[in-house]
Amino acid sequence: xxxxxxxxxxxxxxxxxxxxxxxxxxxxxxxxxxxxxxxxxxxxxxxxxxxxxxxxxxxxxxxxxxxxxxxxxxxxxxxxxxxxxxxxxxxxxxxxxxxxxxxxxxxxxxxxxxxxxxxxxxxxxxxxxxxxxxxxxxxxxxxxxxxxxxxxxxxxxxxxxxxxxxxxxxxxxxxxxxxxxxxxxxxxxxxxxxxxxxxxxxxxxxxxxxxxxxxxxxxxxxxxxxxxxxxxxxxxxxxxxxxxxxxxxxxxxxxxxxxxxxxxxxxxxxxxxxxxxxxxxxxxxxxxxxxxxxxxxxxxxxxxxxxxxxxxxxxxxxxxxxxxxxxxxxxxxxxxxxxxxxxxxxxxxxxxxxxxxxxxxxxxxxxxxxxxxxxxxxxxxxxxxxxxxxx
Numbered sequence: 519x520x521x522x523x524x525x526x527x528x529x530x531x532x533x534x535x536x537x538x539x540x541x542x543x544x545x546x547x548x549x550x551x552x553x554x555x556x557x558x559x560x561x562x563x564x565x566x567x568x569x570x571x572x573x574x575x576x577x578x579x580x581x582x583x584x585x586x587x588x589x590x591x592x593x594x595x596x597x598x599x600x601x602x603x604x605x606x607x608x609x610x611x612x613x614x615x616x617x618x619x620x621x622x623x624x625x626x627x628x629x630x631x632x633x634x635x636x637x638x639x640x641x642x643x644x645x646x647x648x649x650x651x652x653x654x655x656x657x658x659x660x661x662x663x664x665x666x667x668x669x670x671x672x673x674x675x676x677x678x679x680x681x682x683x684x685x686x687x688x689x690x691x692x693x694x695x696x697x698x699x700x701x702x703x704x705x706x707x708x709x710x711x712x713x714x715x716x717x718x719x720x721x722x723x724x725x726x727x728x729x730x731x732x733x734x735x736x737x738x739x740x741x742x743x744x745x746x747x748x749x750x751x752x753x754x755x756x757x758x759x760x761x762x763x764x765x766x767x768x769x770x771x772x773x774x775x776x777x778x779x780x781x782x783x784x785x786x787x788x789x790x791x792x793x794x795x796x797x798x799x800x801x802x803x804x805x806x807x808x809x810x811x812x813x814x815x816x817x818x819x820x821x822x823x824x825x826x827x828x829x830x831x832x833x834x835x836x837x838x839x840x841x842x843x844x845x846x847x848x849x850x851x852x853x854x855x856x857x858x859x860x861x862x863x864x865x866x867x868x869x870x871x872x873x874x875x876x877x878x879x880x881x882x883x884x885x886x887x888x889x890x891x892x893x894x895x896x897x898x899x900x901x902x903x904x905x906x907x908x909x
Contacts (some may be wrong), residue, residue, distance in 0.1 A: 522613075522832040523587035525553035525604055527579045529561040530688070531824040532617060533594035534673065536824065538568055545825045549590075555582045578601050583612050588751065590835060592828075596690045597622050597698050601630035604845070608637040616832045618707035620848025622854055623882060625747040625875040627849045634846060641845035643707075643830045647708040648715060648843055649826035653815035654782055656771075657716040659778055659815070666775030666793055668717055671746065671754035677765030678705040678758065685736050688894060692736035694882065695889035698822065700730075700738030700856045701760045708713030710851035713756065717771060720850055721746035721857075724869050728862025733761025737889055744858045758856075776810065785815040 524541065526533045533554075541551035551569070555576040556562055562575055576582040583591060585608060590613035593603045601621040606805040607614040620643060621627040642845075647653055659665065678701060690696025697704065714720045730742035740761050746754035769780040776789040789798075791809040820826075828844060834841040853871055856878050861869040863881050 519589065520548075521837070522549045522835050523552040523589045524549050524553065524832075525555065525576075525582050525590070525612075526592045526594060527582070528594035528596075529554055529556040529558075529565050529595065533592070534561075534565060534763055536592055536594065536828070537565065540825055540828060541568055545767075546828050546832060548836055548838070549828065552715075552826065553582050553585065553587045555579050563740075568888050572658060578605060583607050583610050586809065588734055589795060590640075593617055596696060597703060599778065599862045601626040602716050604641070605630050605633040608633055608639050608641055611639065613640045613642075613835050614799075615642045615644060616845055616848065618711070618848070618851075619703055620845070620852050620854070621877055622703065622852070623872055623875070624849060624853050627852050628777075628875075631846045632847060637641065640720065640831070640835055640841060642827070642841055643843045643845045643848045644824060644827055645708060645711050645715075645843045645847075646823040647712055649823055650821045651819055652783070652785055652821075653712055653716060655719075655785060655815060655817045656780055659717060660771060660773075661718050663720075663780055664775065664787070664789070665771065665773030666748065666790075668719065668748070668752045668771060668773045669794075669796075670720075670772040671713060671717055671748075672771075673709060673755075673769045674757045674766045674864045675706065676757060676759050676762045677767050679763040680705075680734070680735055680740075680760040680834070686732055686892060686894070689891040690720055691892070692734070692740075693737050693889045693891055696891050697738065698861060698882065699855065700740050701758050702742060702858060705760060706758050707851050707855070709756070709758070710849070710854045712769075714846075714854065716852050719748050719750070720871060721750070721854065722749050722871055723747040724854070724857040724861055724871065725866050726858035726861035726869070727866050728859065733759070733903050734792070737885070738857070742858060743863070744861075746827060778815075785817065786812065788812045799885035807893060825828055833848070837907060859888075 553574045553768045557577050584867045591607045600616050604616045617790045628654045685692045725745040727743045728739045730739050732741040741759045744756040771778050774794040779786040789811045797808045830842045856873045858879050
């Protein structure tokens, strides 16, 4: 094939943005949009106002996948449906690029990964922040040993402010039944992915201190403070909310040779002249510390986000380059989110990773049983351009 024929499932805010901003404007060099699908006819009609030429419309994702009109599918539906649609595509001869999160709970994501193992099709995750030059460089430095052994990981990501109108814009939003969680599963999947991808470490123990409907009239969490413990003895703190403005986005990783701070679009490296483990044992004075050099780290300046991931995915299908983000890696962020949530339900009790899948699903299903989808008036597809940045 000369170009990959894409279909999009889900024409909400994100799916519509991919279609109108990326494919229609030709930003996916080796891909072309040939089909879209949504079970809401109103969203189809809204989409038709912008795009009709050479695009076929479907209300059933299975019909679209089986139609022969597409080579690859972009999955942009509510979260519970991600593994089901992705698995169907992979097992029916269609490549799949799944938007975040990979799923709501690890059991369904693990089963999706098992389906991917049996398929010869390419499975990718839309972790667009991995394409951000800041985070790519940060990972390069840390994995390369620039700050030594990691001793602390801190991320304060509180600039997710959302109004009540946002939560009321979709019947499924901020409900256990429709979305499966709040700020952790909606806003923070990228950070929960990056905190492991950049450091090369996944926490082994988690304590989650979580508040539900603290700032908004919603069922799910909108205020979270989590504490991590790693196998090497390092600790971490992850703080997030959708109820704070202007908020903060500060990611800091400290090691025995210094620290890296990512904030305000800059990377600051503070490098110790000597490893702390050696200095602590050999320094002959009661007060003092290693000499430190502080500098701003240069990057390649590229931050193409979703466009970079989609182009790489298309090129991987065509055999032009290696896949950058394997879909199977999506389970790590879901596992971390599940651990924080489960600990929150248990009043901050320590939860170990891997998470007990049966316990988590049992607790989630209790909440889903009493959850209520909301009544929504006018269907609105919001413009999400310019909302990504470094988050």
